[in-house]
Amino acid sequence: MDGVPRVPEVPDAPEAPRVPEQRRRPDSPPLHFGVLGPVRARRGDEPLATGSPQQRALLAALLLREGRTATATELIDAMWGEEPPSQALAAVRTYASRLRKTLGPGVLVTESGGYAVRGLGAGSLDLTEAQGLAAEAEKARGAGDLCHARDLLGRALARWDGETLAGVPGPYAQTQRVRLEEWRLQLLETRLDMDLEQGCHAEAVSELTALTAAHPLRERLRELLMLALYRSGRQAEALAVYADTRRLLAEELGVDPRPGLRDLQQRILQADPGLAEPAAPEAEPPATPVRPAQLPASVPDFTGRASFVAELSDVLASSEGGVMAVSAVAGIGGVGKTTLAVHVAHGARPAFPDGQLYVDLQGAGPRAAEPVTVLGAFLRALGTADSAIPDSLEERAALYRSVLSGRRVLVLLDNARDAAQIRPLLPGTEGCAALVTSRVRMVDLAGAHLVDLDVMSPDEALALFTKIVGEERVASERKAALDVVAACGFLPLAIRIAASRLAARRTWTVSVLAAKLADERRRLDELQAGDLAVKATFELGYGALDAAQSRAFRLLGLADGPDISLSAAAAVLDMPADDTEDLLESLVDTSLLESAAPGRYRFHDLVRLYARACAERDEQPPAERDAAMSRLLDFYLATAARVYATERPGDRLVDHLAATAHPGLEFADRHAAQDWLYAEANCLLACVHQALGDGRLRKAVDLLWAAKDLAESGTNSRDYGTNAALARDAATAAGDARAEARARTTLTEAHLAAGRFDQAAEEAEKATALIHDLHDPALHCWVPNHRGVIAVYRNRHSEGAAYLQEAITNFRADQNLAGEASALCNLSRSHLAMGRTDSAVTLARQGIGIYDRLGHTLRGANGRYALGLALAQAGDLDQAADRLAEALEVFRDSRQRLWEGMAIFRIAEVRLAAGNPASAAALAEQSLAVLRGIGGEWRRGNVLTVLGRALDGIGQSGRAQACWREALSIYEELGSPETAEVRALLVPVAAA
Numbered sequence: 001m002d003g004v005p006r007v008p009e010v011p012d013a014p015e016a017p018r019v020p021e022q023r024r025r026p027d028s029p030p031l032h033f034g035v036l037g038p039v040r041a042r043r044g045d046e047p048l049a050t051g052s053p054q055q056r057a058l059l060a061a062l063l064l065r066e067g068r069t070a071t072a073t074e075l076i077d078a079m080w081g082e083e084p085p086s087q088a089l090a091a092v093r094t095y096a097s098r099l100r101k102t103l104g105p106g107v108l109v110t111e112s113g114g115y116a117v118r119g120l121g122a123g124s125l126d127l128t129e130a131q132g133l134a135a136e137a138e139k140a141r142g143a144g145d146l147c148h149a150r151d152l153l154g155r156a157l158a159r160w161d162g163e164t165l166a167g168v169p170g171p172y173a174q175t176q177r178v179r180l181e182e183w184r185l186q187l188l189e190t191r192l193d194m195d196l197e198q199g200c201h202a203e204a205v206s207e208l209t210a211l212t213a214a215h216p217l218r219e220r221l222r223e224l225l226m227l228a229l230y231r232s233g234r235q236a237e238a239l240a241v242y243a244d245t246r247r248l249l250a251e252e253l254g255v256d257p258r259p260g261l262r263d264l265q266q267r268i269l270q271a272d273p274g275l276a277e278p279a280a281p282e283a284e285p286p287a288t289p290v291r292p293a294q295l296p297a298s299v300p301d302f303t304g305r306a307s308f309v310a311e312l313s314d315v316l317a318s319s320e321g322g323v324m325a326v327s328a329v330a331g332i333g334g335v336g337k338t339t340l341a342v343h344v345a346h347g348a349r350p351a352f353p354d355g356q357l358y359v360d361l362q363g364a365g366p367r368a369a370e371p372v373t374v375l376g377a378f379l380r381a382l383g384t385a386d387s388a389i390p391d392s393l394e395e396r397a398a399l400y401r402s403v404l405s406g407r408r409v410l411v412l413l414d415n416a417r418d419a420a421q422i423r424p425l426l427p428g429t430e431g432c433a434a435l436v437t438s439r440v441r442m443v444d445l446a447g448a449h450l451v452d453l454d455v456m457s458p459d460e461a462l463a464l465f466t467k468i469v470g471e472e473r474v475a476s477e478r479k480a481a482l483d484v485v486a487a488c489g490f491l492p493l494a495i496r497i498a499a500s501r502l503a504a505r506r507t508w509t510v511s512v513l514a515a516k517l518a519d520e521r522r523r524l525d526e527l528q529a530g531d532l533a534v535k536a537t538f539e540l541g542y543g544a545l546d547a548a549q550s551r552a553f554r555l556l557g558l559a560d561g562p563d564i565s566l567s568a569a570a571a572v573l574d575m576p577a578d579d580t581e582d583l584l585e586s587l588v589d590t591s592l593l594e595s596a597a598p599g600r601y602r603f604h605d606l607v608r609l610y611a612r613a614c615a616e617r618d619e620q621p622p623a624e625r626d627a628a629m630s631r632l633l634d635f636y637l638a639t640a641a642r643v644y645a646t647e648r649p650g651d652r653l654v655d656h657l658a659a660t661a662h663p664g665l666e667f668a669d670r671h672a673a674q675d676w677l678y679a680e681a682n683c684l685l686a687c688v689h690q691a692l693g694d695g696r697l698r699k700a701v702d703l704l705w706a707a708k709d710l711a712e713s714g715t716n717s718r719d720y721g722t723n724a725a726l727a728r729d730a731a732t733a734a735g736d737a738r739a740e741a742r743a744r745t746t747l748t749e750a751h752l753a754a755g756r757f758d759q760a761a762e763e764a765e766k767a768t769a770l771i772h773d774l775h776d777p778a779l780h781c782w783v784p785n786h787r788g789v790i791a792v793y794r795n796r797h798s799e800g801a802a803y804l805q806e807a808i809t810n811f812r813a814d815q816n817l818a819g820e821a822s823a824l825c826n827l828s829r830s831h832l833a834m835g836r837t838d839s840a841v842t843l844a845r846q847g848i849g850i851y852d853r854l855g856h857t858l859r860g861a862n863g864r865y866a867l868g869l870a871l872a873q874a875g876d877l878d879q880a881a882d883r884l885a886e887a888l889e890v891f892r893d894s895r896q897r898l899w900e901g902m903a904i905f906r907i908a909e910v911r912l913a914a915g916n917p918a919s920a921a922a923l924a925e926q927s928l929a930v931l932r933g934i935g936g937e938w939r940r941g942n943v944l945t946v947l948g949r950a951l952d953g954i955g956q957s958g959r960a961q962a963c964w965r966e967a968l969s970i971y972e973e974l975g976s977p978e979t980a981e982v983r984a985l986l987v988p989v990a991a992a
Contacts, residue, residue, distance in 0.1 A: 031103065033063050034126045036180065037161030039168055041103065048102050054079060055095040057170045062108070062117045063125055064176055071114040078172030127180075130159040134187060146194050153191040160184060189220050196224060201231035202388065206925035212241075213918030213954035216248055223261050229959075230268050230275055236965070238268055240958025248955055292381040294358040295412060296338075298346040301467035304460030305340055308451060312344045315449045316410070316433045317351060325433040326426060326448040328416075336492035337437035337453055338414050345412050345435055352433070354407035357381060359425075363417030363438060371424040375400050378411075378425070387932045391718075397424040404429045411435070419445040461485035461495055468499035469510070477510035484510065487517035497592075516543075542592065542614060552583050553592055554619055555628040556603070557611025560690045561683035563602035568683065571635030571662055572628045626694070631662060633691050633699050636684050638664030639676065640706035646673040647709070650854040651818035656778035657702040670857060674894060677709060681716045688723045692730040701727050701739045704746045711746075711753045712898045717934060721750035728763075741770040741779050748786045753898055755936015757793045764790055777814040781807055785823050792830050793938075795977050801830045818859065821850035825866040832870050840870040861890035865903060868910070877914045881907060901930035905943050912946060917953025924950055941970035945982055961986060 029044025039056040137152035208225040229238035375396040416438040488494035570580040587593040667673040691700035710716040724747035731740035744767040751760035785807035791800030804827040811819040824847035832840035844867035851860035868884035888903035908923035924947035948963035971979040
């Protein structure tokens with residue numbers, strides 16, 4: 001579009017609008033009027049009565065003249081047209097008098113036999129606000145600031161509150177209504193055009209689908225939809241939109257599409273590269289930062305290393321010449337690789353204005369960071385939405401390189417394990433650079449500039465020591481200071497630890513510290529070579545700890561996971577939280593522990609290894625190591641059980657979990673419980689993984705079961721399923737039938753959430769075979785419940801009903817009301833599939849009744865979901881939509897992405913059944929976006945099928961067929977019975 005049009009002037013008042021300053025008492029709130037919706041008036045925040053429809057018509061006619069006078073005759077024509085009532089003039093006077101009293105003095109004035117609204121200041125009318133914002137947007141767009149222009153247009157469009165001049169009668173109101181609606185659509189088209197210019201094509205598809213359904217003959221909207229679909233990788237649908245448009249225009253108007261639309265079709269057919277990316281791409285600032293600044297703080301006392309700093313800085317500067325620079329810094333632990341790299345990276349920041357990324361790859365530890373996980377974090381930091389991040393390593397790496405294209409970003413990859421770990425993390429883009437640190441020399445990293453970092457020179461080491469301790473203390477004991485740095489092997493980390501100890505102890509002299517370091521029992525053997533030098537450096541700090549500190553250091557190093565919370569640390573140490581915090585903060589002061597965030601702590605990977613070595617060497621009795629890890633597992637199990645019980649009051653599963661010595665944390669409400677579960681998910685799953693190999697199998701499996709919500713969260717679903725499979729294998733190897741059956745039950749949950757119904761059935765069948773000889777009420781309840789759900793998904797409805805009836809019986813025997821409600825709602829789904837609609841509604845309501853009595857918010861939403869499906873099939877579409885909307889609100893609030901997406905999909909089905917295909921299409925598009933990467937292909941096929949039906953209903957049959965073909969491909973690959981249904985939808989097309 002050439003620009004954002006201003007609303008045309010009123011035909012009978014050609015002069016420029018006059019908006020005089022508002023005259024009011026200083027203590028009187030300003031008046032504000034609205035015409036972009038119902039005609040409204042308010043003084044400050046107080047709404048004012050605008051009277052009857054005819055009175056609102058008078059007010060609207062005066063407001064739209066923007067201060068100009070309208071004669072009585074003009075107002076009569078505006079309100080009644082060619083057939084006014086006999087008392088029209090008297091009516092106008094009456095309406096004017098009432099409005100004058102309502103609005104106060106000086107607002108509605110009588111002048112030259114007519115009326116005018118005067119005294120309104122800037123921003124007093126929503127229409128003038130929208131005009132001003134649109135004009136500012138046009139200027140911003142012309143200046144190339146698309147982000148600001150989009151924001152301004154969004155604010156302008158937000159001034160509309162429904163139909164313009166809603167409920168206002170008269171020919172003048174109707175004329176203005178049409179005119180303003182046309183302007184609104186122009187603004188929408190302009191904003192959507194800018195959306196596509198900035199690459200927001202996937203987000204625009206849903207909105208454009210609904211708009212084209214509402215305005216089928218508006219070709220510009222169709223053109224934008226084609227472009228958005230094409231850029232979203234949906235070429236077949238984009239071409240189908242053109243076919244639908246050509247047919248519609250021929251049938252309705254007898255014309256062909258305009259040249260611009262035809263040209264776009266040809267460019268899509270030819271895969272024109274110019275369509276792949278916006279003509280002037282400009283990233284819109286999302287909720288996450290698009291210019292990351294992740295570098296750790298540079299140490300203020302950085303010393304020496306001048307030649308290395310210059311060498312690395314020169315390599316990074318070479319990226320300005322259009323190359324992608326990679327430098328790899330290698331050396332023994334404690335030599336200062338990270339400190340040097342961070343210092344150099346901070347110095348190079350001006351050369352990389354688009355941001356700096358940082359990650360600790362934990363290459364020295366037993367569980368190095370996976371590139372796929374790191375890429376996910378990098379993409380989020382660069383502004384990529386979670387829903388747009390693919391699953392596989394290859395796809396993430398490709399997207400990562402694409403996002404960095406055209407940017408100048410520095411990537412610092414710290415503590416890499418080997419070249420294979422970092423290759424997917426390299427930008428691969430001209431102008432970017434990567435700085436890598438590692439214990440190994442990466443000779444197999446093609447094109448990298450390799451730097452071998454050695455220990456400090458004596459002068460550099462002494463200078464570093466002096467900066468930390470202070471010139472005054474060192475000057476008087478220079479020889480003692482040289483003895484200290486020599487004892488440290490001139491390793492920067494060892495020097496820093498020793499100097500920090502001294503700086504924190506004002507009563508010590510340098511000689512005292514030198515004497516301590518002279519003790520060969522604490523360091524000399526470890527200073528021989530290799531990693532022993534690192535251990536000797538850490539020994540300096542470890543040896544100075546008191547008994548409580550050293551015990552905490554040893555035991556906390558035993559736990560896997562990226563970090564540890566204060567509460568979990570208190571459990572490991574078997575201490576009150578306040579005392580634990582004091583102890584951990586004192587370890588932070590020694591640099592042996594890092595403060596990851598308030599209330600969270602982490603070890604550097606090398607320090608963790610050293611701490612574990614200390615635990616193996618020093619912890620007495622040795623059984624205390626196992627006891628500490630058992631306390632950690634008990635903490636996670638007890639707290640996860642509390643989360644489960646908070647979300648599912650009355651569910652007796654928690655009574656059948658392994659007993660714990662730790663009571664678990666308490667939560668104020670379910671939101672706090674959910675926050676803990678998702679915040680601790682990585683550490684919790686790491687604890688499960690570690691416990692499987694440490695002889696704590698049963699509790700590890702029970703922890704997985706108590707944390708089953710992670711299987712449906714989307715974020716942690718994959719790791720949950722991986723740990724469930726490992727637990728199954730460990731239990732099978734151990735010959736523990738109970739643990740194996742429970743592990744298979746958790747794995748069944750993971751497969752169901754992922755839409756892998758055959759694998760879920762296999763695990764559930766094997767669990768069934770195991771539980772016959774087990775007295776385990778929880779398994780006897782949940783296994784048949786799962787088998788019933790699986791049978792429903794696999795269209796074995798009678799079989800499913802039998803399993804679910806068995807589950808209900810067993811839940812009742814176990815007095816598990818929440819479980820009974822779950823099985824009742826599942827049985828409702830089974831009856832529904834068999835055509836027993838009335839009983840399906842009854843069963844779902846029975847389940848909801850139990851849930852509501854127990855106070856189940858989240859699981860009550862599952863019941864309302866089931867009831868919504870049953871009511872929809874019963875034909876009560878309004879009630880069905882209400883129940884599903886209630887469920888959707890809870891699913892969103894509970895961060896259950898799988899069920900959020902499914903609830904949106906079900907509402908789309910209801911809208912389609914109610915004869916509103918446009919709304920159904922928009923909702924189906926939303927469902928596809930939410931379910932991206934979770935829920936499995938079968939569920940995606942279901943949504944595509946409904947999306948096709950909705951699109952067909954709004955006349956976009958070509959695009960509908962593209963959706964059905966994709967759904968058919970999914971169903972054929974899965975061997976799903978839905979294949980026949982979708983193939984039948986495509987038969988008429990084939991016959992034609």
